Amino acid sequence: MNIKKVFEEGNEVKLLITGTNIALINAIRRTAMSEVPVLAIEDLAIHRNDSVLFDEYIGARLGLLPLKTDLKTYKLGDKVKLVLKEKGPKMVLSSDIKCSDPSVEVVNKEVPIVKLRDNEEIFIEMQAEANIGKEHVKWQPALVAYNEMPKLEGKVSEREAKEVIKSCPKKILEFKAGKIIIEKPYECDLCGYCEIASKGKLKLVPSNNSFIFTIETYGGLTNQEILEKSVEVLEAKCKEFESEIKGKIK
Amino acid sequence: MIIPVRCFSCGKVIGDLYYKFAEEVQKGRDPKEVLDELGIKRYCCRRMLLSHVELIDEVIKYKV
Numbered sequence: 001m002n003i004k005k006v007f008e009e010g011n012e013v014k015l016l017i018t019g020t021n022i023a024l025i026n027a028i029r030r031t032a033m034s035e036v037p038v039l040a041i042e043d044l045a046i047h048r049n050d051s052v053l054f055d056e057y058i059g060a061r062l063g064l065l066p067l068k069t070d071l072k073t074y075k076l077g078d079k080v081k082l083v084l085k086e087k088g089p090k091m092v093l094s095s096d097i098k099c100s101d102p103s104v105e106v107v108n109k110e111v112p113i114v115k116l117r118d119n120e121e122i123f124i125e126m127q128a129e130a131n132i133g134k135e136h137v138k139w140q141p142a143l144v145a146y147n148e149m150p151k152l153e154g155k156v157s158e159r160e161a162k163e164v165i166k167s168c169p170k171k172i173l174e175f176k177a178g179k180i181i182i183e184k185p186y187e188c189d190l191c192g193y194c195e196i197a198s199k200g201k202l203k204l205v206p207s208n209n210s211f212i213f214t215i216e217t218y219g220g221l222t223n224q225e226i227l228e229k230s231v232e233v234l235e236a237k238c239k240e241f242e243s244e245i246k247g248k249i250k
Numbered sequence: 251m252i253i254p255v256r257c258f259s260c261g262k263v264i265g266d267l268y269y270k271f272a273e274e275v276q277k278g279r280d281p282k283e284v285l286d287e288l289g290i291k292r293y294c295c296r297r298m299l300l301s302h303v304e305l306i307d308e309v310i311k312y313k314v
Protein backbone atom coordinates (compact mmCIF):
# COMPACT_ATOMS: atom_id res chain seq x y z
CA MET A 1 0.00 0.00 0.00
CA ASN A 2 1.15 3.47 -0.84
CA ILE A 3 -0.40 6.68 0.48
CA LYS A 4 0.15 10.09 -1.01
CA LYS A 5 -1.40 13.37 0.05
CA VAL A 6 -2.82 15.04 -3.05
CA PHE A 7 -4.84 17.89 -1.64
CA GLU A 8 -5.16 19.83 1.59
CA GLU A 9 -7.32 22.83 2.32
CA GLY A 10 -8.76 23.98 5.62
CA ASN A 11 -10.13 20.96 7.43
CA GLU A 12 -10.08 18.75 4.37
CA VAL A 13 -7.42 16.29 3.22
CA LYS A 14 -7.46 14.08 0.15
CA LEU A 15 -5.22 11.03 -0.01
CA LEU A 16 -4.41 8.86 -2.98
CA ILE A 17 -4.18 5.30 -1.69
CA THR A 18 -2.84 2.73 -4.14
CA GLY A 19 -2.30 -1.01 -3.99
CA THR A 20 -5.17 -1.95 -1.72
CA ASN A 21 -8.79 -3.07 -2.03
CA ILE A 22 -12.19 -1.54 -1.47
CA ALA A 23 -12.97 -3.71 1.58
CA LEU A 24 -10.13 -2.27 3.62
CA ILE A 25 -10.78 1.31 2.57
CA ASN A 26 -14.45 0.94 3.46
CA ALA A 27 -13.61 -0.62 6.83
CA ILE A 28 -11.40 2.35 7.66
CA ARG A 29 -14.05 4.82 6.55
CA ARG A 30 -16.72 3.22 8.71
CA THR A 31 -14.50 2.95 11.77
CA ALA A 32 -13.34 6.54 11.39
CA MET A 33 -16.91 7.81 11.28
CA SER A 34 -18.58 5.61 13.87
CA GLU A 35 -15.97 4.21 16.27
CA VAL A 36 -13.58 7.04 17.08
CA PRO A 37 -14.41 8.69 20.43
CA VAL A 38 -14.78 12.46 20.64
CA LEU A 39 -16.34 14.85 23.15
CA ALA A 40 -19.85 16.27 22.78
CA ILE A 41 -22.30 17.79 25.25
CA GLU A 42 -24.65 15.10 26.50
CA ASP A 43 -26.33 16.03 29.80
CA LEU A 44 -27.76 19.41 30.75
CA ALA A 45 -29.09 20.99 33.90
CA ILE A 46 -31.09 24.04 32.88
CA HIS A 47 -31.33 26.27 35.94
CA ARG A 48 -32.70 29.25 34.15
CA ASN A 49 -33.93 29.90 30.64
CA ASP A 50 -35.84 33.12 30.04
CA SER A 51 -35.23 33.04 26.30
CA VAL A 52 -37.86 32.43 23.63
CA LEU A 53 -36.32 29.10 22.63
CA PHE A 54 -37.40 25.94 24.45
CA ASP A 55 -34.98 24.10 26.74
CA GLU A 56 -34.87 21.12 24.36
CA TYR A 57 -34.15 23.37 21.40
CA ILE A 58 -31.17 24.92 23.17
CA GLY A 59 -30.04 21.50 24.37
CA ALA A 60 -30.05 20.13 20.83
CA ARG A 61 -28.04 23.11 19.61
CA LEU A 62 -25.46 22.73 22.37
CA GLY A 63 -25.05 19.02 21.70
CA LEU A 64 -24.14 19.63 18.08
CA LEU A 65 -21.17 21.86 18.86
CA PRO A 66 -17.85 20.12 18.12
CA LEU A 67 -15.45 20.20 21.08
CA LYS A 68 -11.69 20.07 20.86
CA THR A 69 -10.68 16.74 22.37
CA ASP A 70 -7.35 15.47 23.63
CA LEU A 71 -7.53 11.71 23.13
CA LYS A 72 -4.75 11.14 25.65
CA THR A 73 -6.86 12.48 28.54
CA TYR A 74 -10.33 11.62 27.29
CA LYS A 75 -11.11 7.95 26.76
CA LEU A 76 -14.47 6.46 25.87
CA GLY A 77 -17.02 7.36 28.56
CA ASP A 78 -14.97 10.13 30.21
CA LYS A 79 -16.86 13.25 31.21
CA VAL A 80 -16.14 16.93 31.66
CA LYS A 81 -18.23 19.82 33.03
CA LEU A 82 -19.09 23.02 31.17
CA VAL A 83 -21.19 26.01 32.05
CA LEU A 84 -23.09 28.71 30.17
CA LYS A 85 -24.27 31.76 32.11
CA GLU A 86 -25.24 34.93 30.28
CA LYS A 87 -27.48 37.93 30.71
CA GLY A 88 -29.20 39.88 27.94
CA PRO A 89 -29.42 41.89 25.83
CA LYS A 90 -27.02 39.88 23.72
CA MET A 91 -26.57 37.10 21.23
CA VAL A 92 -25.19 34.17 23.19
CA LEU A 93 -22.34 32.62 21.21
CA SER A 94 -20.63 29.27 21.54
CA SER A 95 -17.51 31.05 22.81
CA ASP A 96 -19.46 32.04 25.96
CA ILE A 97 -19.34 28.41 27.11
CA LYS A 98 -16.77 27.94 29.88
CA CYS A 99 -15.18 24.58 30.50
CA SER A 100 -13.64 23.32 33.74
CA ASP A 101 -10.76 21.87 31.71
CA PRO A 102 -8.98 24.57 29.65
CA SER A 103 -7.82 21.99 27.08
CA VAL A 104 -11.45 21.46 26.05
CA GLU A 105 -13.00 24.25 24.00
CA VAL A 106 -15.60 24.73 21.32
CA VAL A 107 -14.11 24.57 17.84
CA ASN A 108 -16.35 27.15 16.18
CA LYS A 109 -16.39 30.23 18.36
CA GLU A 110 -19.13 32.24 16.73
CA VAL A 111 -22.05 29.85 16.52
CA PRO A 112 -25.18 31.62 17.79
CA ILE A 113 -26.91 29.64 20.54
CA VAL A 114 -29.81 31.91 21.48
CA LYS A 115 -30.68 35.60 21.48
CA LEU A 116 -31.58 37.27 24.77
CA ARG A 117 -33.56 40.46 25.36
CA ASP A 118 -33.01 42.95 28.21
CA ASN A 119 -32.83 41.25 31.59
CA GLU A 120 -33.38 37.79 30.17
CA GLU A 121 -31.01 35.28 31.66
CA ILE A 122 -29.73 31.86 30.80
CA PHE A 123 -27.87 29.51 33.13
CA ILE A 124 -27.07 25.98 32.00
CA GLU A 125 -24.68 23.46 33.48
CA MET A 126 -23.52 20.85 31.02
CA GLN A 127 -21.65 17.61 30.96
CA ALA A 128 -19.76 16.57 27.86
CA GLU A 129 -19.01 12.90 27.30
CA ALA A 130 -16.53 11.12 25.05
CA ASN A 131 -18.48 8.68 22.95
CA ILE A 132 -18.70 7.27 19.43
CA GLY A 133 -20.62 8.14 16.28
CA LYS A 134 -22.53 4.88 16.39
CA GLU A 135 -24.39 6.26 19.41
CA HIS A 136 -25.30 9.64 17.93
CA VAL A 137 -24.02 11.76 15.02
CA LYS A 138 -22.82 14.48 17.36
CA TRP A 139 -19.97 12.11 18.25
CA GLN A 140 -18.96 11.58 14.65
CA PRO A 141 -15.52 13.21 14.38
CA ALA A 142 -15.33 13.72 10.63
CA LEU A 143 -16.88 13.33 7.25
CA VAL A 144 -15.10 10.52 5.41
CA ALA A 145 -15.55 9.48 1.80
CA TYR A 146 -13.69 7.60 -0.88
CA ASN A 147 -14.04 6.97 -4.56
CA GLU A 148 -12.29 4.84 -7.09
CA MET A 149 -9.52 6.59 -8.96
CA PRO A 150 -10.73 7.25 -12.53
CA LYS A 151 -8.63 6.64 -15.62
CA LEU A 152 -9.29 7.33 -19.31
CA GLU A 153 -8.50 4.44 -21.62
CA GLY A 154 -8.34 4.56 -25.40
CA LYS A 155 -6.80 6.71 -28.10
CA VAL A 156 -7.94 9.89 -29.80
CA SER A 157 -6.39 12.19 -32.38
CA GLU A 158 -5.18 15.62 -31.37
CA ARG A 159 -8.22 17.31 -32.92
CA GLU A 160 -10.62 15.05 -31.07
CA ALA A 161 -8.64 15.54 -27.90
CA LYS A 162 -9.37 19.28 -28.03
CA GLU A 163 -13.10 18.53 -28.06
CA VAL A 164 -12.78 16.11 -25.17
CA ILE A 165 -10.75 18.52 -23.06
CA LYS A 166 -13.28 21.27 -23.68
CA SER A 167 -16.17 19.02 -22.67
CA CYS A 168 -14.90 18.43 -19.13
CA PRO A 169 -16.85 20.71 -16.76
CA LYS A 170 -14.07 20.60 -14.17
CA LYS A 171 -11.31 21.44 -16.68
CA ILE A 172 -8.93 18.80 -15.39
CA LEU A 173 -7.99 16.99 -18.61
CA GLU A 174 -4.72 17.39 -20.43
CA PHE A 175 -3.23 16.03 -23.63
CA LYS A 176 0.25 14.63 -23.11
CA ALA A 177 2.32 12.42 -25.45
CA GLY A 178 -0.64 11.35 -27.59
CA LYS A 179 -2.81 10.44 -24.62
CA ILE A 180 -5.45 12.15 -22.57
CA ILE A 181 -4.73 12.10 -18.87
CA ILE A 182 -6.75 13.28 -15.92
CA GLU A 183 -4.50 15.87 -14.36
CA LYS A 184 -6.33 16.20 -11.02
CA PRO A 185 -8.19 12.90 -10.63
CA TYR A 186 -9.43 13.92 -7.17
CA GLU A 187 -11.57 16.62 -8.74
CA CYS A 188 -13.23 14.33 -11.27
CA ASP A 189 -16.83 13.58 -10.36
CA LEU A 190 -17.21 10.73 -12.87
CA CYS A 191 -19.80 12.70 -14.85
CA GLY A 192 -18.81 10.93 -18.07
CA TYR A 193 -18.93 13.99 -20.36
CA CYS A 194 -15.43 13.22 -21.64
CA GLU A 195 -16.57 9.75 -22.68
CA ILE A 196 -19.53 11.17 -24.61
CA ALA A 197 -17.45 13.87 -26.31
CA SER A 198 -14.97 11.26 -27.58
CA LYS A 199 -17.85 9.44 -29.36
CA GLY A 200 -16.98 6.10 -27.82
CA LYS A 201 -13.25 6.24 -28.39
CA LEU A 202 -12.41 6.82 -24.75
CA LYS A 203 -13.63 4.85 -21.81
CA LEU A 204 -13.71 6.06 -18.23
CA VAL A 205 -12.60 3.14 -16.09
CA PRO A 206 -12.65 3.19 -12.30
CA SER A 207 -9.64 1.51 -10.76
CA ASN A 208 -10.19 -1.37 -8.35
CA ASN A 209 -6.96 -0.91 -6.43
CA SER A 210 -6.43 2.84 -6.12
CA PHE A 211 -8.73 5.16 -4.26
CA ILE A 212 -9.13 8.80 -3.46
CA PHE A 213 -9.83 9.02 0.22
CA THR A 214 -11.28 12.26 1.54
CA ILE A 215 -11.42 13.13 5.21
CA GLU A 216 -12.85 16.36 6.56
CA THR A 217 -12.74 16.77 10.32
CA TYR A 218 -15.33 18.81 12.20
CA GLY A 219 -12.44 20.11 14.29
CA GLY A 220 -12.61 18.06 17.49
CA LEU A 221 -9.69 15.89 16.44
CA THR A 222 -7.16 16.33 13.65
CA ASN A 223 -7.48 14.26 10.48
CA GLN A 224 -4.26 12.48 11.41
CA GLU A 225 -5.59 11.56 14.88
CA ILE A 226 -8.86 10.26 13.47
CA LEU A 227 -7.17 7.97 10.98
CA GLU A 228 -4.62 6.69 13.49
CA LYS A 229 -7.31 6.04 16.08
CA SER A 230 -9.59 4.31 13.58
CA VAL A 231 -6.80 1.91 12.65
CA GLU A 232 -6.20 1.27 16.35
CA VAL A 233 -9.89 0.46 16.92
CA LEU A 234 -10.04 -1.76 13.86
CA GLU A 235 -6.95 -3.61 15.01
CA ALA A 236 -8.42 -4.17 18.46
CA LYS A 237 -11.57 -5.60 16.87
CA CYS A 238 -9.55 -8.01 14.74
CA LYS A 239 -7.51 -9.08 17.79
CA GLU A 240 -10.71 -9.74 19.71
CA PHE A 241 -12.04 -11.83 16.84
CA GLU A 242 -8.80 -13.77 16.74
CA SER A 243 -8.82 -14.59 20.43
CA GLU A 244 -12.51 -15.52 20.38
CA ILE A 245 -12.22 -17.87 17.42
CA LYS A 246 -9.10 -19.68 18.67
CA GLY A 247 -9.69 -23.41 19.05
CA LYS A 248 -13.46 -23.15 18.46
CA ILE A 249 -13.57 -24.74 15.00
CA LYS A 250 -11.71 -27.92 14.09
CA MET B 251 -36.04 30.73 13.76
CA ILE B 252 -32.30 30.84 14.32
CA ILE B 253 -29.67 29.42 12.00
CA PRO B 254 -29.11 25.67 12.63
CA VAL B 255 -25.72 24.77 14.10
CA ARG B 256 -24.90 22.21 11.44
CA CYS B 257 -25.82 21.35 7.88
CA PHE B 258 -28.72 18.88 7.91
CA SER B 259 -27.11 16.58 5.34
CA CYS B 260 -23.36 16.48 5.89
CA GLY B 261 -22.98 17.86 9.40
CA LYS B 262 -20.56 20.68 8.65
CA VAL B 263 -20.88 23.50 11.18
CA ILE B 264 -22.43 26.44 9.31
CA GLY B 265 -24.04 28.36 12.18
CA ASP B 266 -21.02 30.63 12.63
CA LEU B 267 -21.06 31.69 8.99
CA TYR B 268 -24.62 32.96 8.67
CA TYR B 269 -24.20 36.51 9.95
CA LYS B 270 -21.10 37.07 7.82
CA PHE B 271 -23.03 35.77 4.84
CA ALA B 272 -26.14 37.84 5.54
CA GLU B 273 -24.11 41.01 6.04
CA GLU B 274 -22.32 40.66 2.70
CA VAL B 275 -25.50 39.79 0.82
CA GLN B 276 -27.30 42.78 2.31
CA LYS B 277 -24.58 44.97 0.83
CA GLY B 278 -25.82 43.76 -2.53
CA ARG B 279 -23.20 41.15 -3.33
CA ASP B 280 -23.91 37.96 -5.25
CA PRO B 281 -24.63 35.14 -2.77
CA LYS B 282 -22.64 32.70 -4.92
CA GLU B 283 -19.53 34.80 -4.55
CA VAL B 284 -19.97 35.13 -0.79
CA LEU B 285 -20.56 31.38 -0.32
CA ASP B 286 -17.40 30.61 -2.32
CA GLU B 287 -15.47 33.07 -0.23
CA LEU B 288 -16.68 31.46 3.00
CA GLY B 289 -15.40 28.13 1.70
CA ILE B 290 -18.77 26.39 1.51
CA LYS B 291 -18.38 23.87 -1.30
CA ARG B 292 -21.19 21.34 -1.08
CA TYR B 293 -24.67 22.35 -2.16
CA CYS B 294 -26.20 20.83 0.97
CA CYS B 295 -24.37 23.42 3.09
CA ARG B 296 -25.00 26.22 0.60
CA ARG B 297 -28.75 25.76 0.76
CA MET B 298 -28.62 25.98 4.58
CA LEU B 299 -27.51 29.62 4.35
CA LEU B 300 -29.34 30.51 1.16
CA SER B 301 -32.75 29.34 2.31
CA HIS B 302 -32.58 30.43 5.92
CA VAL B 303 -35.14 32.94 7.22
CA GLU B 304 -34.00 34.60 10.43
CA LEU B 305 -37.09 34.95 12.62
CA ILE B 306 -35.64 35.17 16.11
CA ASP B 307 -35.91 38.97 16.10
CA GLU B 308 -39.64 38.70 15.42
CA VAL B 309 -40.25 36.10 18.11
CA ILE B 310 -38.10 37.75 20.74
CA LYS B 311 -40.64 40.58 21.12
CA TYR B 312 -42.96 38.19 22.93
CA LYS B 313 -42.63 36.40 26.21
CA VAL B 314 -43.03 32.67 26.77
Ligand code: SF4
Pocket residue numbers: 167168169170171172173182187188189190191192193194195204
Ligand atom coordinates in the same frame (compact mmCIF):
# COMPACT_ATOMS: atom_id res chain seq x y z
S1 SF4 C 1 -15.72 12.25 -15.93
FE1 SF4 C 1 -16.33 14.41 -16.05
S2 SF4 C 1 -15.08 15.44 -14.50
FE2 SF4 C 1 -14.14 13.46 -14.87
S3 SF4 C 1 -12.62 13.85 -16.42
FE3 SF4 C 1 -14.46 13.20 -17.52
S4 SF4 C 1 -15.51 15.07 -18.02
FE4 SF4 C 1 -13.98 15.61 -16.46
Ligand SMILES: [Zn+2]
Pocket residue numbers: 257258259260261262292293294295296
Ligand atom coordinates in the same frame (compact mmCIF):
# COMPACT_ATOMS: atom_id res chain seq x y z
ZN1 LIG D 1 -23.62 20.10 3.96
